[in-house]
Amino acid sequence: MASELHAGEMTTLRVARMQExxxxxxxxxxxxxxxxxxAKNHYEEDDEVEVFxxxxxxxxxxxxxxxxxxxxxxxxxxxxxxxxxxxxxxxxIGIQKDMLLSKxxxxxxxxxxxxxxxxxxxxxxxxxxxxxxxxxxKFEEIxxxxxxAPADSKNSEVEGLVFRFLEDGVSIxxxxxxxxxxxxxxxxxxVRLGQxxxxxxxxxxxxxxxxxxxxxxxxxxxxEDSDRLVAYMEKHGNQMxxxxxxDPEAIKNEFNISKAAFKRAMGKLIKEKKVEQQExxxxxxS
Numbered sequence: 691m692a693s694e695l696h697a698g699e700m701t702t703l704r705v706a707r708m709q710e711x712x713x714x715x716x717x718x719x720x721x722x723x724x725x726x727x728x729a730k731n732h733y734e735e736d737d738e739v740e741v742f743x744x745x746x747x748x749x750x751x752x753x754x755x756x757x758x759x760x761x762x763x764x765x766x767x768x769x770x771x772x773x774x775x776x777x778x779x780x781x782x783i784g785i786q787k788d789m790l791l792s793k794x795x796x797x798x799x800x801x802x803x804x805x806x807x808x809x810x811x812x813x814x815x816x817x818x819x820x821x822x823x824x825x826x827x828k829f830e831e832i833x834x835x836x837x838x839a840p841a842d843s844k845n846s847e848v849e850g851l852v853f854r855f856l857e858d859g860v861s862i863x864x865x866x867x868x869x870x871x872x873x874x875x876x877x878x879x880x881v882r883l884g885q886x887x888x889x890x891x892x893x894x895x896x897x898x899x900x901x902x903x904x905x906x907x908x909x910x911x912x913x914e915d916s917d918r919l920v921a922y923m924e925k926h927g928n929q930m931x932x933x934x935x936x937d938p939e940a941i942k943n944e945f946n947i948s949k950a951a952f953k954r955a956m957g958k959l960i961k962e963k964k965v966e967q968q969e970x971x972x973x974x975x976s
Contacts, residue, residue, distance in 0.1 A: 695720050697743050697751060697822040698762040698814045705737045715739060715753055728754035728786070744787060745822055759784040765813035765827045767851070770804045770884060779804050781812055781824050789814065791824035797855050801880055808884030811853050811863075829854060829861065837867040838898020839891070846891050848902065852881055862887065862902065869899045876903035879946070915947055915955035920964065923974040933967045 695701070695717060703715035703722065712725040713733055724741060733739060741753035742761070759766045760783055768781035771788050778793040791812065796803055804810060811832055815825035832853055850864035852872075860881060862870040872881070872889065881887060881904075889902035906914060922945070923930050932941060934956055938949035945952065956972070959965045965972050 695722055695743055695751060696762075696816065696820065697745050698816060700740060700742050700757070700761060702738050702740045703753070705733045705735050705739065707735060708733070713739070715741065722751050722753050724753040724755070728752070728756065730755045742785065744785060746787065749821075754785050756785045760813050762814050762816075765811055765825075765831060767809045768812045768824065770806055770808045770810065773803065773806060775800060775803075779810075781810060783814070783824070789822065789824040791826065795826050797883060802855060802882055804882055804884035808882060809851055809886065810884045811851070827853070832861075832863055833869065835867060836863060836869045836899075839866070839868040839894050839900045841894055843868075843891050843894050843900065845907075847888060848891060848900075849886060849888050850902075852883055852885050852887065855883060862889070864889075864900075870902045871899065872902050872904065875948070876901075876905055878904040878906075915945070915951055916958045918945060919952075919955055919959065919972075920974065923965075923972070928974040928976070930972050931970060933970055933972050935970070 701717070703717055706714045706716040706721055712723055713729065714721045715724050716722075722743065724739065739755065741755055742758050743751060743753055746752040759768060768783060770779050771782050772780040774780070775793070778791050778796055780788040780790055783789045791810065811827035812824045813827060815823055817823060848864040848866060848868065848870070850862040850868075850870055852860045852862050854861035859871055859873040862872055864870055870889065872887070876892070887904055889904050890907070891900045892903050893901040895901070919930070932944065932952070934953050936949075941947065941949050941952045956965070963975065965974055967973075
């Protein structure tokens with residue numbers, strides 16, 4: 691019905707009557723409460739007020755004069771303010787009530803859920819019961835914000851927000867507006883939806899999209915990885931049960947690096963005569 695009021699929209703209503711604690715607003719068919727703490731001015735009967743409609747903590751349709759950061763027809767970057775594994779995450783939309791992004795719209799793995807302080811591209815939506823929820827922005831919506839990266843952007847450092855999880859990586863929109871793809875093998879560590887990352891552009895596609903990595907350049911990585919191996923051995927009696935011939939999966943599980951990266955780091959240490967390998971064991975020289 692055209693006369694129905696719906697949460698998530700801005701609308702202009704008329705003051706039907708006043709109460710001690712606020713105003714009852716109407717569209718001529720349905721009334722809604724504008725509490726005095728949500729009103730910016732004093733009103734009289736028949737005054738018109740532009741308000742945003744939402745559900746209060748008791749689930750009642752309510753009004754506020756505070757203009758939200760998003761509506762049913764828009765989206766924006768919203769900050770995560772609370773995480774509840776049984777429900778999902780709550781985002782700040784600029785009004786006194788935070789909005790729930792349902793766990794059904796989040797990745798299956800909790801480790802990849804947004805943390806408090808992370809930011810999400812979100813709009814609003816109504817479920818079948820007309821309840822208002824936060825809604826992750828679709829790829830096509832974010833794509834409209836993007837610009838093509840210059841062809842000479844390779845190796846440039848960029849910052850961006852993870853907005854979508856894929857089977858083998860994540861999609862990111864950088865601060866410059868580039869659409870970026872981060873493959874799981876190029877992640878220095880597990881990333882979260884809504885996490886802001888600093889990355890290096892590794893490839894610029896013909897369409898202006900880019901591939902990125904959070905791993906350092908090979909030379910820097912070799913130094914970093916070799917330092918990590920030395921620290922591991924110092925902590926474990928100046929040796930470790932890993933060599934160039936160790937199982938790649940075992941190396942990945944222990945050090946979170948590929949076997950190729952392990953061999954590069956090990957080669958550096960052997961060349962510097964800091965280690966020697968004996969029967970499946972690497973020994974740190976004193």
